Amino acid sequence: MADNAHVMEFTDANFDEVINENGMLSVVDFWATWCGPCVTLGPVVEELAEKYSEEKVNVGKLNVDENQSITARYGIRSIPAILFFKDSELVDTVVGIVPIEVLDQKIKDHL
Numbered sequence: 001m002a003d004n005a006h007v008m009e010f011t012d013a014n015f016d017e018v019i020n021e022n023g024m025l026s027v028v029d030f031w032a033t034w035c036g037p038c039v040t041l042g043p044v045v046e047e048l049a050e051k052y053s054e055e056k057v058n059v060g061k062l063n064v065d066e067n068q069s070i071t072a073r074y075g076i077r078s079i080p081a082i083l084f085f086k087d088s089e090l091v092d093t094v095v096g097i098v099p100i101e102v103l104d105q106k107i108k109d110h111l
Contacts, residue, residue, distance in 0.1 A: 006046070006049035006050045006053040006059065007045060007046055007049040007059060007060055007061060008049070008058050008059065008060030008061075009060060009061060009062075010026075010028050010060045010061065010062035010067070010070070011062070011066070011067050011070075012067045012068075012069040012070050015028075015062070015067070015070045016088075018058055018060075019058075019085040019088050020087070020088045021058070022087065023056055023087065024056050024057065024058055024086075024087075025056060025057045025058070025084065025085070025086050025107065025110050025111060026057075026058040026059075026060070026084070026085040026086075027045075027048065027057060027058065027059045027060070027082060027083075027084055027103075027107060028060060028061070028062050028082065028083045028084075028085065029041065029045045029059075029060070029061045029062070029080060029081075029082050030061075030062050030064050030071060030074075030076045030079050030080065030081040030082070030083065031061055031062070031063060031064065031079055031080050032063060032064050032065050032079060033063070033065070035079050035080065037079075037080055037096065037097050038079055038080040040097060041080045041097055042061075044100045044103065045059060045060075045061060045082075047100060048100065048103060048104065048107065051104075052107060055111065056111070057107060057111070064076060064079060074090070078095050078096070080095070080096065080097065081093065081094070081095045082094045082095075082103065084106060084107070084110055086110050091110055092106050092109075092110065094106065
């Protein structure tokens with residue numbers, strides 16, 4: 001299992017600053033503790049965070065219950081939802097559980 005030390009915690013307070021980092025791709029997993037599929041996806045997010053820790057990629061999670069402002073801004077209604085941001089622009093979205101290969105390819109597509 002991957003070390004979750006590489007997984008960033010996105011919040012309402014730090015979200016805009018992080019996704020605005022010049023040249024960075026931010027991969028944000030919108031999740032909740034009560035969401036079974038979100039918990040299942042957790043190790044995949046951790047593995048991607050570890051894999052891309054040396055790249056220009058921020059991989060992290062945003063708890064929808066604790067960060068309702070950002071959740072509402074992007075109209076998140078189903079979780080897990082993974083949003084991809086490049087230079088503050090939303091460039092891709094995945095809703096639901098998908099194989100790690102799908103997420104990995106989306107990261108590569110946007111680097």
